[in-house]
Amino acid sequence: MNQSSSDKRSADILIIGGGLSGTMLAVQLLRQPGQRQILIIEPRAELGRGEAYSAVELGHTLNGNAARMSVDPDNADDLTQWLTEHIAGGGWPESAEQNVPVSELFPPRGLFGVYVQQRLAEARAVGAQYGSTVEHLRAEVVDLQIADDSVHLTLSDGQCLQGAHAVIATGMFPAARTPQRESSGLNAAALDPWDVAAMRQLSPQSTVLIIGSGLTMVDAVVSLEQAGHRGPIEIFSRHGLLPHVRRQPPAWVDFLAEDHGIRSPRQLLREVRRQCAEAIAQDIDWQAPLDTVRAHIGRLWSQATDVQRRQFVRHVRPWWESHHHRSPPLSAALVARLHSEGRLQIHAASFKGLEPDREGAVSIRIRRRGETETRVVRAAALINSSGIEYDWRRVARPLPQQLLARRLVQSGPLALGIAAAVDGAVLSTDGQVSDRLFAMGPPLRGMWWESTAVTDVALQAKALALRLLR
Template identity: 60%
Template sequence: MIAESLTHPPVITADVLIIGGGLSGALLAWQLLRRGGARMIVVFEPRAELGRGEAYSTEEPDHTLNANAARMSIDPDAPDDLTHWLTEHLAAGGWPQGAAQRQPIELLFPPRGLFGRYVQERLGQAMAEAPGISVRHVRAEAEDAWPVPGGICVQAGTQRWQAPIAVLATGVFPAARTPRRGSPATAALALDPWDVGRMARLPVEAPVAIVGTGLTMIDGLLSLRRAGHQGPVQVFSRHGLLPQPRRQPPAWPDFLCLDSSLRTPLQLSRALRRQCRLAVSQGVDWQAPLDTVRAHVARLWHQASEGQRRQFVRHLRPWWESHHHRSPPQGAAWLAQLLSEGRLTLEAACLIASEPAPEGLELTVRPRGREQAEPRRFAALIDSSGIEYDWRRVERPLPRQLLARGLVRPGPLGLGIDADPSGAVIGATGQVSDRLLAMGPPLRGLWWESTSVTDVAAQARALALHIAQLGFNAPKVGKTGVSQ
């Protein structure tokens, strides 16, 4: 016992441990505060601020939400909450660019940094209105977790925290940070899509490559514009599909509610195409029928067989991503301008490797339909290859430790981690934990769409209710003070 006390620091107790303080963790803390019961909530987040994560840390005004304010409330019980907050913010003189757009506030696409401020203010208000509850922000990365009698212990830096309940709200792991097979140098050589400062140091006319054609690619293009770049941009992706522009079509009948026989990805795809053709024939934007599918995604994915899910991922996923995760108007307009000017070209190809070269780097790419790879020279590379959902490929301490301990197992199709519908994590032996829970992007395999603001907000509310039902019985051991 003496040796143990000399080796390990005292354990600090809490009621709930939230691992991750981006959008997921902040919204869960917010919902827990609103429900009461917990005395101390601890959030592990290396960043200086809660509620931002990587997505909402950018301060560039060009990096906007990809949906209008009416769709982005963090409160499932108040769909117009962001609209109300923006109304007050603009009235106080904030975000003058928004006021200059002369549109109804609910139709505006706010900068993501401003959205992060909205989340922070709502969390701060809840903290002020719940004086009996303490929310502690521990600025350290949670590196390990293991079960103990009556709860979970989490290691973060030199501290050990223990609580009856811990929640994995880790958010997303960018694929650009995960080494690729055959190209270990890619992450080291690539520019961050939001690093305007480094882009500004490039020669103005320098050729730039971008890998990936999702919404992060749009951010990269806007960052290049902000940096004053005027040279050519070559974009590579496996399928060569660009994100569709986000428009705001009129309401369309919910055809999935009207036809319960649609169950498989193939049936859904065919029915959706019929609905889109019908809309166009009536002079209605084809995005209107597509937007009705959003409310049914979790149900359709959850009831599909593994074979049907695999069929969707293999054959339909690229088209779903490019049509459902659409570009905000400003980004879409800039992309269209680059294409029309011939400054941006798109090629369906796979990145095989990247190596340093004089005045830049050399990429080895294999164009689609060809067996031979080809070298290409660029001054810089922006890696916007999206999100790595497979925890077995994520080079971070916590995912590796949890997998090694058997506390988690890969989710369906290797997407995220496995859990039951309440968010209770399922371990390697198939046992459902009553102490370790998860929400948000780690549950991609369970619900498919588990990353958007509306998805995360709904999960945070449901999980807070579930945790309140479990109760808070913190084990009274070790140190009771708080160290940050």
């Protein structure tokens, strides 16, 4: 820290990242009585969007309906109410195509970003009455150091900041857009899953390969469709599982609230299967009992041993992802239609690397499940839809690398994100709990397993704001 403290911009709270996590924390801080200065450091031009809600295509929708996606932890109907007013005022006329009540609508992710921004604007007005301010600095944090009484940040534009507390709210690192320390060259050769303009440059009848079969793949298929692509799509993922479509099941008894004896992944899986079978026998959607599990995942994950967590990740995770992280109905219908037409094929196979190819084409080496030999597959284009990179040791961004190098953070359980105390206080490599540096949202994936959904982030933002103000 060569620059003297007097030369640095100061704030009470420094928020690193201005996507959903950082913005929701700012909203909660602004709503609390008292005067404070908040700085949000975010390289994007707009707050509240991040990776997830910067999408501009109407076809890229939330994977949860409005009733599930409120950013207000005290009002589950907040998004439904906002959409009702927005649609009545002439916004989003395409909503009529879904032909469902407002609470069951799946809004475009770009529109959800507008909703988040409006809630921030309203919180600014409340904060102004208390004398609180929030300012957006458009830059990237490239280094962080902790002193006895403050946190010091270095930004990509050369600015230096200091604050009483700093919060790591960096959100998700999509594999398709995140530089890797040990890169296979996949991203350099692949199209961005959300870049419709680039896909319009493809021959409409060309073959496209997609690595990964989760929700990012669904977005990639939507992007191809909107770009006018009408050729074959070949999808490769380790287990060959597609996301189930999200439906609106009826209420089901919260069986985990009634039985705290269920602790291990094996016990959970056995009971979930039993509950789903019982629902099906009653002619009730199996998604009903599965949806009750969501509220207990944090407790179950945090009390599990590392051996049990590894068992879950190794044996259960693919099915958990495909059954729980479901596709919005319109997108799922598109994938199902292309599959029934024979244009879209899903293969259980592992990606083993790129192969040299002549200009204008791409070749990859894959190994099909159950086989020992690899084979080469060739197409006009490739899309990396392999999801999110949670292992900070692999993320080639300045801040994660500096935090690890300075031993200010340690990897979370199973190398998922970073470790922290229950209140979000970050743990250093030597196990010290920081009283200056905190984290929330996706960086805490290893602590709670599910730490990315809107409701998770909203609850964490409220709790962390109260903790910071104590």
